[in-house]
Each structure stands twice: as C-alpha cells, then as structure tokens.
Amino acid sequence: MKTIPIRWGVAVAVLTLVTACGSGTATTNASAPRGTRVTSCGVTLEIPAPPRRAVAMEQNAAEIMLTMGLADRMAGTAYQTDPVPxxxxxxxxxxxxxxxxxxxxxxxxxxxPDFVYSMRASAFAPEAAGSRQDLAKLGVPAYLSSNDCEDRALIPATAEFEAIFGEIDDIATVFGVRERGQAVVADLRRRLEEAKRTAPQNRHTTLMWYYSGTKTPAIAGDTGLPGTITRLLGAQNAFADVKQQWPEGNWEEIAARDPDVIVLADLTRGGDGDSAEAKKRFLREDPVASKLTAVKNDRFIVVPGSSMDPSVRSVTAVEQVGQGLARLYG
Structure with missing residues (x-):
C-alpha cells in the first residue's frame, strides 16, 4: 500500500512516503491503485477513482482545479465573485x-457529480448543497478547505500559505495528477519568496483590509489570510487584536484606529460596497470615513476579493499589496 499522509508542516519527499502540508490524509489503495481516501475537516472521504464529473461550488475551488488542467473533469461550477484570470x-x-x-x-x-469541492462551509448549508455527510450517503464525496471547516474548532489558528499548498496537493492527489500539483506549488513558492524579498519593510505602517459592506463593513481580523500577508510584508494589521477572520466593523472604531493604508477588495457580484470603486465613493462621502488618514491621502491598494481568502490567487495578493506599499512609500 502506498501511503500519502497530509499534515501541517513542510513538504518532504522520501521514496514512496510523501508528507505534504494540508488539511487531511490521502491514502492510495494498492488493490484499487487510483483510489484515494482523504480526511477533510474531520470527514473521511472515500474516492474510488479519480473524479470525472466534479463540481466546484465557488470560484476559488474552480480556479485551483483549472490551474491544474482539470476543466475536462468538471461537470459544473458556481459563485463567481471576480473576473477569471x-x-x-x-x-x-x-x-x-x-x-x-x-x-x-x-x-x-x-x-x-462524483466529487464536490468548496473552500467555504456555506456551500454545504441546507439551502445550498446540503451537508457533506448527506452527500456521502449518496455516494458523492465532498472536500472542504481547512480554512472554513463546519466545526470551527478544526480551523487552524492562522491562515498559512503552507495550508494552501497542502490543499492543492490534496486535490491533485484525488485527481491523480500529483505532479501537476507539485509544479503549481513550486511556482507559487518561488513567487511568494520573491514577493517577500522585494517588499518594503514598513514596520510602523498599519493596514486595514476592507472586504465588503458600508454600514457594517467586513474587515480583516488577525486569523485570516490578510493577517498573514500583513505580517509577511512587515506591516501591521490595524485590527490585529481581533481574533476573527472577517468581523463586522464600525466606522467609529475604524476612525479611532485610523489606518495608514486601506486594502480594498474588488468584487463584481454587485452587493453593497462590493466593487473597489463603490468602496472609494463611500469612503470619500461618508462623514466619518472621509476623515480617515488613508482616505484623505488616497492611500488605497486594490486586490481581487477572491485573493483575500486562501486560494491559488493568494500569492498574487502578496505581490499586489507589496507593490502597492512600494508605490505609496517608495
């Protein structure tokens, strides 16, 4: 039996035993050489053969699959939030x-479908696809990213890039294209190291990551990917003391913290304050937000909304924010 354990840590290959960073444990069965067993957010998935009719429940999951050339294995996708690269x-x-x-x-x-994949637990709500356990009873294994497990206790304390790389490896293993996954991860690692090396180290610069909403804005706390990116770039998260991924903020509290730079999510789904331009208009017109230092000095950095959550785009967010800080502060 060839065993491929997946755990949090640094990927090391040793003959037939391969350990990679990720959210579950994938096992290849010798009697069914192309089948796998994967543990995802505490649920064990039995996958008898590489999927041929997979469904990605939202854009980030779809883009991970498409990056590995799996379009011909997909029966559907949904929930597009940004233009596709x-x-x-x-x-x-x-x-x-x-x-x-x-x-x-x-x-x-x-x-x-013979496989369902989402990076958001909301995809498996009763009004959506239904629980992963119920799908399994119908013979449909469903993989969920460790960044948003149904059981919140299983979510890692911080969103790390090693978890993203491990998830890519999990999906590549399930589809029998592990070498493709390794090539994708190798390229992302190279770009991440370059972005960290070239970013200006602004130790005293505070960033506020603004995802959506106007009356009650969704902003980034410390435990999500924006917090990780901020630390990698040597800056400070204005809400680093908030131990949530996306808490609801209020403008009086934001004004009290007065961030130096606001990182704006650019979403195309059309909701209140979704697009970067809609956010800018609101910030410049609102009597409280318009007095923020970042707004008065036009210190905005725009990134696609989907890159603020763990995905194949996340390294691009590091690059874009690093370049934005270099532009603002030289």
Whole structure:
C-alpha cells in the first residue's frame, strides 16, 4: 500500500512516503491503485477513482482545479465573485455554470457529480448543497478547505500559505495528477519568496483590509489570510487584536484606529460596497470615513476579493499589496 499522509508542516519527499502540508490524509489503495481516501475537516472521504464529473461550488475551488488542467473533469461550477484570470478564461468558459451563487441540492445532483469541492462551509448549508455527510450517503464525496471547516474548532489558528499548498496537493492527489500539483506549488513558492524579498519593510505602517459592506463593513481580523500577508510584508494589521477572520466593523472604531493604508477588495457580484470603486465613493462621502488618514491621502491598494481568502490567487495578493506599499512609500 502506498501511503500519502497530509499534515501541517513542510513538504518532504522520501521514496514512496510523501508528507505534504494540508488539511487531511490521502491514502492510495494498492488493490484499487487510483483510489484515494482523504480526511477533510474531520470527514473521511472515500474516492474510488479519480473524479470525472466534479463540481466546484465557488470560484476559488474552480480556479485551483483549472490551474491544474482539470476543466475536462468538471461537470459544473458556481459563485463567481471576480473576473477569471486571463490565463484561465478559456478553460472556465468550458465548465457549465450551475448558479449565480450556490446551486441547491437538486441542481447539484442533476449534474451527477462524483466529487464536490468548496473552500467555504456555506456551500454545504441546507439551502445550498446540503451537508457533506448527506452527500456521502449518496455516494458523492465532498472536500472542504481547512480554512472554513463546519466545526470551527478544526480551523487552524492562522491562515498559512503552507495550508494552501497542502490543499492543492490534496486535490491533485484525488485527481491523480500529483505532479501537476507539485509544479503549481513550486511556482507559487518561488513567487511568494520573491514577493517577500522585494517588499518594503514598513514596520510602523498599519493596514486595514476592507472586504465588503458600508454600514457594517467586513474587515480583516488577525486569523485570516490578510493577517498573514500583513505580517509577511512587515506591516501591521490595524485590527490585529481581533481574533476573527472577517468581523463586522464600525466606522467609529475604524476612525479611532485610523489606518495608514486601506486594502480594498474588488468584487463584481454587485452587493453593497462590493466593487473597489463603490468602496472609494463611500469612503470619500461618508462623514466619518472621509476623515480617515488613508482616505484623505488616497492611500488605497486594490486586490481581487477572491485573493483575500486562501486560494491559488493568494500569492498574487502578496505581490499586489507589496507593490502597492512600494508605490505609496517608495
């Protein structure tokens, strides 16, 4: 039996035993050489063969699969929040879009999926696909990112890039394309190290990551990916003391902290304050927000909203924020 344990840590390959950073444990069975068993957020998934009709429940999951050339293995995708990167546009266009947001259980099962993948637990809510346990009873294994486990106690204390790399390895293992996954991770590691090396170290610069909403803005606390990126770039998160990924903020508290720079998520889904331009308009017109130092000095950095959550785009966020800080502070 060839065993591929997946755990948090640094990837090391030793003959047939391979340890990689990730959210679960993938085991390849010798009697069914292409089957795997993966533990994802405490749920063991039995995958008898590489999936042929997978469904990605939101854009980040879809882009991880498409980056590994798996468009021909996908029966559907959903919940697009940003324009697809140019290099993935052609592949994305070949995958049926099942819903503007999450497809319901009936719409999902109508595609006869043999694997479901999401980076958000909300995809498996009763009004969406339903629980992963219920899908398993129907013979449909469903993988969930460790960044948003249903059981919040299973979510790591911080969102680290090693977890993203491990998740890519998990998915590559499930689909029998592990070498592709390793190549993707190697490139992301190279870019991440370069972004860290070239970023200006602004130890006293405070960033506020602003995701969505206007009356009650969703901002980044310390435990999500923005907190990790801020530390990697040598800056400070204005809400580093908040031990949540995306707490609801209020403008009086934000004004009291008065961040030096605001990192804006650019979302295309059309909600209140979703696009970067809508955020800028609000910030400049609101009687409280307009007095912020970052607003008065036009210190904004814009990144795609999907790159603020762990995904194949997350290294791009490090690059963009690092370049933005260099532009603002030279």
């Amino acid at each position: 140019p290099e993935l546009e052609e592949a994305y266009a070949r995958v049926p879009v099942l819903a503007q947001q999450y497809p319901g259980r009936e719409a999902l099962l109508a595609k006869k």
